[in-house]
Amino acid sequence: MLLRVGTRRSPLAMTQTNFVIGAIQALHPHIEFEICPISTVADRDRVSEFHQFRMIGVFTTEHEEQLLRKDVDFVVHSLKDLPTVLRDGLTLASVPKREDPRDVLCGATLEGLREGARVGTGSLRRRAQILSLRPDVTVVPIRGNIGPRLAKIEGDDALDAVILAHAGLERLGLVSKNSEFLDPVAFPYAVGQGALGIEARSEDADLVEILRSIECKQTRAEVDAEREMMHTLGAGCSLPVGAVCNWQNERLSLQAQITSLDGHERVVASQDEHGDRARELGLAVAETLKVRGGEKILQSSYREFCSHFKMLQA
Numbered sequence: 684m685l686l687r688v689g690t691r692r693s694p695l696a697m698t699q700t701n702f703v704i705g706a707i708q709a710l711h712p713h714i715e716f717e718i719c720p721i722s723t724v725a726d727r728d729r730v731s732e733f734h735q736f737r738m739i740g741v742f743t744t745e746h747e748e749q750l751l752r753k754d755v756d757f758v759v760h761s762l763k764d765l766p767t768v769l770r771d772g773l774t775l776a777s778v779p780k781r782e783d784p785r786d787v788l789c790g791a792t793l794e795g796l797r798e799g800a801r802v803g804t805g806s807l808r809r810r811a812q813i814l815s816l817r818p819d820v821t822v823v824p825i826r827g828n829i830g831p832r833l834a835k836i837e838g839d840d841a842l843d844a845v846i847l848a849h850a851g852l853e854r855l856g857l858v859s860k861n862s863e864f865l866d867p868v869a870f871p872y873a874v875g876q877g878a879l880g881i882e883a884r885s886e887d888a889d890l891v892e893i894l895r896s897i898e899c900k901q902t903r904a905e906v907d908a909e910r911e912m913m914h915t916l917g918a919g920c921s922l923p924v925g926a927v928c929n930w931q932n933e934r935l936s937l938q939a940q941i942t943s944l945d946g947h948e949r950v951v952a953s954q955d956e957h958g959d960r961a962r963e964l965g966l967a968v969a970e971t972l973k974v975r976g977g978e979k980i981l982q983s984s985y986r987e988f989c990s991h992f993k994m995l996q997a
């Protein structure tokens with residue numbers, strides 16, 4: 684059997700795809716794979732920032748079309764880049780064991796960061812959260828692959844620090860000493876961060892079963908809860924929504940935070956449930972966030988972002 688695998692071309696995407704192929708091959712040595720890399724809107728276009736905000740799958744639309752055209756059999760995504768609603772006929776077939784989902788501050792520690800430091804991130808969630816912890820810093824928007832983003836703390840005109848996901852750095856072998864994990868209770872991570880999502884056609888039952896053989900039950904429960912929360916909030920992957928989800932002794936706990944873009948306002952909610960009630964947990968936490976004023980923060984972030992975006996376009 685030959686399976687064609689869709690992926691982006693970035694070093695991180697290729698590493699993740701090779702990891703998934705290796706894991707499947709270890710259990711099914713007779714299967715062969717062909718990697719079919721493509722560039723996505725996100726790799727080409729800065730309009731993507733806007734779509735990302737509105738939950739349109741900048742990293743994933745072309746991949747879903749490839750799947751529906753049957754140009755590929757499955758796609759390996761960074762789960763945090765995969766919208767919570769998939770195209771009809773497609774399914775999140777498998778979620779392998781998650782890497783450490785925490786964010787890291789690279790180049791300085793939170794304590795050691797000088798007054799007024801310049802901190803790089805392209806994520807609205809990270810912007811809002813770092814401003815809520817350190818209102819004195821200046822957030823500098825940065826974009827691009829992980830390597831080039833990390834390089835912004837070196838050389839002339841260097842930033843004091845950048846915020847990145849530990850998982851990406853780990854997979855690329857770029858973890859450095861000069862960095863600090865951000866405490867996920869104070870600085871919750873993005874929904875799905877650190878996990879991979881393998882998407883396939885729902886009708887391919889045999890393939891879905893093969894893909895499921897590398898699924899991690901605990902990770903699946905965590906990300907189901909996180910994604911259900913995000914879906915209920917109607918929020919995209921770059922909105923200022925953070926989560927901390929943990930599976931322990933058959934129970935699942937979810938804490939979530941919505942932060943205004945200036946970092947001044949924060950709404951949190953947390954709850955726990957039996958591990959097989961992940962979706963119900965996500966829904967309940969989202970409803971609590973809404974009742975506590977989270978929806979208002981999301982709406983005003985959206986308006987603020989739209990006017991900011993029009994400025995960038997001009």
Ligand SMILES: NCc1[nH]cc(CCC(=O)O)c1CC(=O)O
Pocket residue numbers: 761762763764829846847848849850851875876877878879
């Ligand atoms: N949006 C880009 C993206 N998508 C996945 C990762 C890192 C790996 C992961 O979270 O699984 C990154 C880079 C980053 O946020 O630092």
